[in-house]
Amino acid sequence: MSKNLTKREEDYSKWYNELVVKADLAENSGVRGCMVIKPYGYAIWEKMQAELDRMFKETGHSNAYFPLFVPKSMFEAEEKNAEGFAKECAVVTHYRLKNDESRPGKLMVDPNARLEEELIVRPTSEAIIWSTYKNWVQSYRDLPLLINQWANVVRWEMRTRLFLRTAEFLWQEGHTAHATKAEAIEESEKMMQVYAEFAENFMAIPVIKGLKTESERFAGAVETYCIEALMQDGKALQAGTSHFLGQNFAEAFDVKFTNQEGKQELVWGTSWGVSTRLMGALVMTHSDDNGLVLPPNLAPIQVVIVPIFRTDEELDAISAVANELLTQFKKLRISVKFDNRTTQKPGFKFAEWELKGVPVRIAIGPKDLENRTFEVARRDTLTKEVIAKEGAVQHISDLLEQIQKDLYNRALEFRNTHITEVNSFEEFKDVLDNKTGFVSAHWDGTPETEEKIKELTKATIRCIPLDRKEEEGICVFSGGKSTGRVLFAKAY
Amino acid sequence: MSKNLTKREEDYSKWYNELVVKADLAENSGVRGCMVIKPYGYAIWEKMQAELDRMFKETGHSNAYFPLFVPKSMFEAEEKNAEGFAKECAVVTHYRLKNDESRPGKLMVDPNARLEEELIVRPTSEAIIWSTYKNWVQSYRDLPLLINQWANVVRWEMRTRLFLRTAEFLWQEGHTAHATKAEAIEESEKMMQVYAEFAENFMAIPVIKGLKTESERFAGAVETYCIEALMQDGKALQAGTSHFLGQNFAEAFDVKFTNQEGKQELVWGTSWGVSTRLMGALVMTHSDDNGLVLPPNLAPIQVVIVPIFRTDEELDAISAVANELLTQFKKLRISVKFDNRTTQKPGFKFAEWELKGVPVRIAIGPKDLENRTFEVARRDTLTKEVIAKEGAVQHISDLLEQIQKDLYNRALEFRNTHITEVNSFEEFKDVLDNKTGFVSAHWDGTPETEEKIKELTKATIRCIPLDRKEEEGICVFSGGKSTGRVLFAKAY
Known part of the structure; x- marks a missing residue:
């Protein structure tokens, strides 16, 4: 792959x-x-x-x-809502097609099937x-x-x-x-x-x-x-x-x-x-440069088992162990896939499941059968460990919980280090251009300033945080009064 | 109610x-x-x-x-499919509304936002x-x-x-x-x-x-x-x-x-x-003249408990017993509702849950508390019985299964007694007009005969049963040859 x-x-x-x-x-x-x-x-x-x-x-x-x-008449009843969505509405005007006489086998809108009132395809x-x-x-x-x-x-x-x-x-x-x-x-x-x-x-x-x-x-x-x-x-x-x-x-x-x-x-x-x-x-x-990284709580496949084998006998022996695992995982409602395709090599499979973000990969080879071990790889950290067969399912169940927490904490750490308080418009622009993330700044509360800042920096006010400190301050752009910081950012 | x-x-x-x-x-x-x-x-x-x-x-x-x-060009690619659905298609022709200058506060389709190619709202x-x-x-x-x-x-x-x-x-x-x-x-x-x-x-x-x-x-x-x-x-x-x-x-x-x-x-x-x-x-x-009858396997509420009380004390005592039942039903994954509204009388509640087709109703009054019993009513048969509190949940769980089977068997009995073999067009029409149901008849296999029968009787061929007997016969309408019976009926 x-x-x-x-x-x-x-x-x-x-x-x-x-x-x-x-x-x-x-x-x-x-x-x-x-x-x-x-x-x-x-x-x-x-x-x-x-x-x-x-x-x-x-x-x-x-x-x-x-x-x-x-x-349409229903759509326009709440005027602000209608105005907000009017510019991006798909509109149904006809309810029938007919044969296009000039182009055999083709259809055209039947002009006799025009709706009395147009229908808007719901935008909300x-x-x-x-x-x-x-x-x-x-x-x-x-x-x-x-x-x-x-x-x-x-x-x-x-x-x-x-x-x-x-x-x-x-x-x-x-x-x-x-x-x-x-x-x-x-x-x-x-x-x-x-x-x-x-x-x-x-x-x-x-x-x-x-x-x-x-x-x-x-x-x-x-x-x-x-x-x-x-x-x-x-x-x-x-x-x-x-x-x-x-x-x-x-x-x-x-x-x-x-x-x-x-x-x-x-x-x-x-x-x-x-x-x-x-x-x-x-x-x-x-996700990272190798592909998706999915949190275990939302991963369609939480664990993938990849057999490492050269002969049919080896695959059979590994399959027996893998099937034990499948049964145990299913009891814990952990979704697991045994990738026993014979058409693809292990390296291909590793890359494929990495790309698809499966949180935990178990590899089982003949050596593992001998030693009663498995090789377990975490998708998020790309780290591997060899674990004992006994207690492996519980170990992996715990590991999935750990991965879920670690992903959250990593994202939280990143987010927290990307909220920057600024007190001047120079700083404001500098953070947006270089450090990126949320800029926490005083704003005078007017749509005019908000619009101006957007024009100049492409940053919008993402929100007025519910837990913000009430504090007096001066708008970074206009110098007007502010009662607390809001969060600006460039946004999707 | x-x-x-x-x-x-x-x-x-x-x-x-x-x-x-x-x-x-x-x-x-x-x-x-x-x-x-x-x-x-x-x-x-x-x-x-x-x-x-x-x-x-x-x-x-x-x-x-x-x-x-x-x-549209994609829609018309498979010609028969397109022809089959063309007459009943909703067609999107525009992607924007604009203010209607002649009617303040109203919107109109923007003629400048016509799609290059019309879009059909999928019929399939x-x-x-x-x-x-x-x-x-x-x-x-x-x-x-x-x-x-x-x-x-x-x-x-x-x-x-x-x-x-x-x-x-x-x-x-x-x-x-x-x-x-x-x-x-x-x-x-x-x-x-x-x-x-x-x-x-x-x-x-x-x-x-x-x-x-x-x-x-x-x-x-x-x-x-x-x-x-x-x-x-x-x-x-x-x-x-x-x-x-x-x-x-x-x-x-x-x-x-x-x-x-x-x-x-x-x-x-x-x-x-x-x-x-x-x-x-x-x-x-x-369903029947009293309302819905739902099979237990699809009923959103499988069991409803209605308390019969005059005083708050009575309601409290009944609630204690009802809550025990709720816990036990939930363990069996039986969905149950305790209708403890004080705004409605029991008779109203009985009629409402009957109308809504809840398969089993339990009524609990002060007498039941004394006798350690419940009154249990089946929605499908409208029959009641008094059962002992001990083992009641298992009894009702079994009853739900029984109701599911009974509903099926009743429908099967009705269906089976409404398949009538006929050998002449007189009989054919007579069954459709009086007995109704499926008419099992020989047909010559031509669309012309099928169409003619539909015109005369409104009955269509519902299907050629997969398990039909191969038998030589004579079409009830045309007298042509047939190799087996098909099922006709008036249909929704």
Whole structure:
């Protein structure tokens, strides 16, 4: 297996694009901006989905499904939301093709099958869902509505990159309705917390929890909570958002309830989502020049066993031992693959599983059978050890936990050493250009300064950290007053 | 809880429509022909998905994801398939909206954002998937490709009904590629078998396995295998199909491989799918005038516990016992709900859970606490018994298995008594009009006769059963020769 993977130092962006394709995660399709998620990539996404879905259900949410299409008049009802997404909407205008008489065997849009009202392919589902909630909510007894949807959405992006920015992507979108403002805010914060726990415990990615500034907020939200991660190239990536929608959508879609005092009130809303973009974050946080590095909690294959043999007899003897291991691993719910292909050499297999990021590799040769040992290699550190057969499965089970922790700690260390406090715009630019990462700086709170800084440096305010110190300061750009630092970074 | 459900005898179709809405399975949306699948309905679909997904993986398949959109030129490549779906395609022609200057706050399609090539919203994914397979297959070593996709698809149906026929629906579609014809046929048959097992063991619906006639075949298939079920009103419902595609798509998309002898060959294909239509089959097979009847293997709530109390003290005492039960049920992975709402009376709760088809209801009152007993009611038979507290959980676990079997057997009995052999067209029409169900009749094998019979009776050939007897006979309509009986029915 020849990898020929570009090195991160040479060209990080190229390394990423190559890796996603070579590790069989995804590829570009014949449809502009849309990707194909390949089985190996999809298996990781399925593990993400399973954990997130469990967490959503544990916090009281149910899944449901709403239409892919949104009629234009419904789409435009919440004006800010509509304005925010109008420029990147796929629009269905016709419902039939017919034979193209001038080109035998070809089809054309049937001009007689024009829709009376155009349908927008959902870029997000607030409009369709709130138009439904109107009929579901009459009394305070009907609240809260705690609903999640797993779906595909479409945003017509002009410049796309696998997982990070695609015209169609997969995501989950939670949409909840509440009787009080406090309860809706609590829900938005809770789901941000769920995302943070998922990122940290499963993806092994440390995240900063914060609020978006007005200009970075979700279109139609009163407040956007976010989790921000840092990639190995020092660029930030928004890994999940949770929006407090106030009564904006309730007002636009006339969703009212009768409260305990018998009075009509508008409902309070939230929405929150993470997408296949997380796949990009996963790749860019842990992987190296040899390929993917997957945290054990999300690896479709956690352990691979590679036999080293020259004869059929040797393979048989090794297989017997490997099958014992398989049985034991399965009892511990550790997913393991015995790569007994006879068409490939061990070196090829080693490189292939390295490229695909399998956390632990066990090699078994005739010598190991004699000595009752295995050679165990860690993908993350590329280190090897020889361990005794007795207790090997428990050892490896512990090792998987250790790898999960180590990956998190390594990413945390990197992230923490890439948050730099600056007190002047010179320093600000210097950090962005050289050290990269998050720049912690005072900002005067105006969208004008934010915009100006973005123009000059390409850095945006990633978030106002929830745990920031309140401290008086002076905006690094305008010299205006500030009450605390915010985090800037160049971002995906 | 007032149910006011129309009776099946009065108007079966109305009964179905009402039940789907009242039992909180689904409802029509504000988008023509598209439904909202509500949380309770979606929970059943999730159980179906989980079992099917497990079965697909056990038979060697992996999930992946392909684009929602198909460029028109790709769509039309396999001509028969394109022709079959062209009349019901949603077509995306633009990628942007803009402000409508003449109507402040409103949006319009931006005429400057017309796509160079129209995109079809997938009605099925053969085209996009085979255009991808072209790059995935070079050698016989790359085969077979065994891939499944869970997705939404759109077919612009003019007359829609919740679950049974909707413009957008959810489904899974398997798409496999093989080196030999025999292997592809084996795959199509295997997946039909998987569907049959799922229908029988989980949905408790007996099905007839068969082949479609040419005119009922999937557009682009060489052979379509199907499973056909019978609803309580005597109409048939196609519950799943598995297609042997021959080399049709390989030819259209130029998917070739180098065989073991070093020669280039076209790949052989299959595709197979089941959809949210199964929800309709589930409802129509088992439910009654009181509401849903769900087979325990697919019920989101298998057991509901309703406390009968007048005072808080009574509720507390009952809750203590109920909580013991909850713990024991959870150990057996039986999903149970303790309905301890104080806002509703027991009678209301009984009716509600009856409507929602929960297989077993346990009622616990103060008398039961004294006597160490429970009242247990079966949803399917509407019978009650009083059982001892000791051993109650095991008793109910066994009862759930019994209910699953009984539902299947009842449906089987109904289905078997509704297959009628006829030998004349008079008999044929008489059975369809009065007894309903499947009519087993000789047919001359021509599409003309099939079409004529359909015109005269609305009955179509549901399938040529795989296990039919080879016997010489005379077509009931034309008098032409036949080599075996086929099954006709009116169908959903």
